[in-house]
Amino acid sequence: MEDLKDVYLSPLPESPYVKPFRFNYTQNGKEKTWDLLEVHDSVAIIVFNVTRRVMIFVKQFRPAIYYNSIKPEDRKASKIDTNKYPASLGVALEICAGIIDKNLPIEEIAKEEVLEECGYNVELSNLEKVIAYRSGVGVQGALQTMFYCEVTDDMKTEQGGGVDDEIIEVIEKTIPEVEEMLRSQDILSSPPSCLFALMWFIHNKADKFRK
């Protein structure tokens, strides 16, 4: 995962993933503009293994996080210095998630992501809806729906780790380790949706799994 080289930035071509545009409007008689981005809706799944009482995370290299760890003056280089900025700076710890890019019920997409990323084969009836929200309010406002799902070791039928070119490591954390994360004074390389998920789990589910 951390073998990284030949890092450079280039202008954005026509992209299926990032479609920036300007939103023009008149609010209370005043003309305004707002620059934003079209992105896909998505699902996120809190996966808890009840056999070993661990929460299942995915760890992967995220260019957006890596880029933001580079000092502004070093971003202008024709190539980014990967000795000064090792790949580990861009490795994020997240709950299982995926974009909705197929015409399927979102529960089916959630089920697929849990299998592909984490290796657990869950029934649709195992998925408990937690909440749905806008994934951002600034430049992107796509819908994300979060589920909770309890799994057992028996349900682990695949390796996990993603499909195609994805390089994803499955990570397990105990309840005390999750609580420790939430008390962290360092910068967490986890998105706020993941932090919400952890806090939701600790508040609503964790007690029944404590010894």
Place this chain on the structure above:
Amino acid sequence: MEDLKDVYLSPLPESPYVKPFRFNYTQNGKEKTWDLLEVHDSVAIIVFNVTRRVMIFVKQFRPAIYYNSIKPEDRKASKIDTNKYPASLGVALEICAGIIDKNLPIEEIAKEEVLEECGYNVELSNLEKVIAYRSGVGVQGALQTMFYCEVTDDMKTEQGGGVDDEIIEVIEKTIPEVEEMLRSQDILSSPPSCLFALMWFIHNKADKFRK
């Protein structure tokens, strides 16, 4: 806030807010690209009024949320039909927040935002750091630092509501109302950072304010 007209989309010009580009890299010997966005780092502040035991929210029209409530086939119109899509679809409920666009300590920026948006004049020593995290992992990975701050009615020296063209309404919610939000089965027009903030408050702080 909800007087909205003349809504249309246009290509993104050179923008100080949204700077999209392509990130090129070679991971484990394989050439890859990722499209992303440069955005500002930011602060977010959980404000709780201990005099009346209410959490302080800000409510505002958010183009990114409004846009995502428009059906894809209706996005192509030369003007968006604001009768079919009223402004209320884009009104978000958030905790106080702001981008870091000045060379000041982040606590100073947090203090300014609480005053400008919510009207409370807080001391720097009132700000308790909650956690710092990357605000996204997909297209943006800017740093957001979250604070918690208790205020009293006496500290409300200004109206709040934002500066310049901002149209922001200050909203108060009791602890049971916050808990009700977190159990919502509807789509919440709040970002995940706000949901984390609410869950964090309920889990760590709310008990001492319950009667």
